[in-house]
Amino acid sequence: MALGTVLDTRTADRVQAELSGSRDVRGAAFRIVLQLSLLFAVLILAVLLVQVVRLGWGTLATRLGDFLTSESRSRSAEAGVFQGLRGTFWIAVITTLVSFPLGISAAVYLEEYAPRNRLTSLIELNIRNLAGVPSVVYGILAYTIFVTVLRPVTGGKTALSGALAVAVLVLPVVIITSAEAIRAVPSSLREAGFGVGATRWEVVRSHVLPYAAPGILTGTLLSLGRALGEAAPLILVGAIPGSVGYNGSLFDPGQLREQFTAMPIIIASWSTNARKGFDEITAAAIIVLLVVVLVANATAIILRNRFEKKR
Numbered sequence: 001m002a003l004g005t006v007l008d009t010r011t012a013d014r015v016q017a018e019l020s021g022s023r024d025v026r027g028a029a030f031r032i033v034l035q036l037s038l039l040f041a042v043l044i045l046a047v048l049l050v051q052v053v054r055l056g057w058g059t060l061a062t063r064l065g066d067f068l069t070s071e072s073r074s075r076s077a078e079a080g081v082f083q084g085l086r087g088t089f090w091i092a093v094i095t096t097l098v099s100f101p102l103g104i105s106a107a108v109y110l111e112e113y114a115p116r117n118r119l120t121s122l123i124e125l126n127i128r129n130l131a132g133v134p135s136v137v138y139g140i141l142a143y144t145i146f147v148t149v150l151r152p153v154t155g156g157k158t159a160l161s162g163a164l165a166v167a168v169l170v171l172p173v174v175i176i177t178s179a180e181a182i183r184a185v186p187s188s189l190r191e192a193g194f195g196v197g198a199t200r201w202e203v204v205r206s207h208v209l210p211y212a213a214p215g216i217l218t219g220t221l222l223s224l225g226r227a228l229g230e231a232a233p234l235i236l237v238g239a240i241p242g243s244v245g246y247n248g249s250l251f252d253p254g255q256l257r258e259q260f261t262a263m264p265i266i267i268a269s270w271s272t273n274a275r276k277g278f279d280e281i282t283a284a285a286i287i288v289l290l291v292v293v294l295v296a297n298a299t300a301i302i303l304r305n306r307f308e309k310k311r
Helices: 003-019 025-069 082-113 118-130 135-149 159-183 187-195 200-228 232-236 253-257 263-271 278-310
Strands: none
Touching: 025 082, 025 278, 082 118, 082 159, 082 200, 082 253, 082 263, 082 278, 118 159, 135 159, 135 232, 159 200, 159 232, 159 253, 187 200, 200 278, 232 263, 263 278
16 A cells, blocks of 8 residues: 555544544643643732732822932831932833843844855854843853943943843843744745845835734833843842932933932842831832833734734
8 A cells, every 4th residue: 555545544534533532631631731721821910919919009099299209218107219219210221222222133033134054053052141141140241241341321220221231131032932923924925125136234124024923022121021020130239128329200311320229220229128018019019010011002002003014
């Protein structure tokens, strides 16, 4: 019997078994395992959220405005997160202005312009390896470059140094997610552009980037959510766990050349304070940071849906 005949017979038998109503036991078991894994992950998240909300809700319910506008103090009843919010805000701004353009540009070059050779493959491999490097290593690198070498530019242990450290930390993630989104663009779109005489840049600008925009926005803004929660690089470049001397407004760019703190630093500092009341304000600060991250993620979803409708 020919091999083709055997394969056709096996295919027909499998189709007949599926149509006759026989159950795929292995597939059903695998699906149950996946559902249980998802349920377990959601359950852990729910327990953590309930615990944090239970501890921090009293503080937010009784002194929300004061908590958001006060500085970090030694007494839990008077402490607030304003300086942490200000530092986190400028970290997000600098990270967006530095890592997103650089990361997306690098991804476009690697996917659309770079020749497919060993050097390109080596660069991509190293970028993927950098995405898994512990954040404390980026903190050491940032201290060497931004605090020591570039002190005349950054001012040393300032908010600008901390923001650049976080920008470098998320840069590999931005490159990887953007490259994956660009790689998912169908080749037929590029071929159609080239077929009507468009240049490579015109194809990238008018076809590739608009099609890949939802995936790029989702990946980059999710990486921003990670950046807002990093503490190790900020500690190494000089973030202060307590109150800083600079008292500018939230949108004052003078903060970039001054000593700084951020929400992860405040949370880490308060969580180790054994005095009464600090457990509650630590949970309240965690809720505030979660709201900031959720706002960033919601922005990503809105922009993604907008570009998907245009596409």
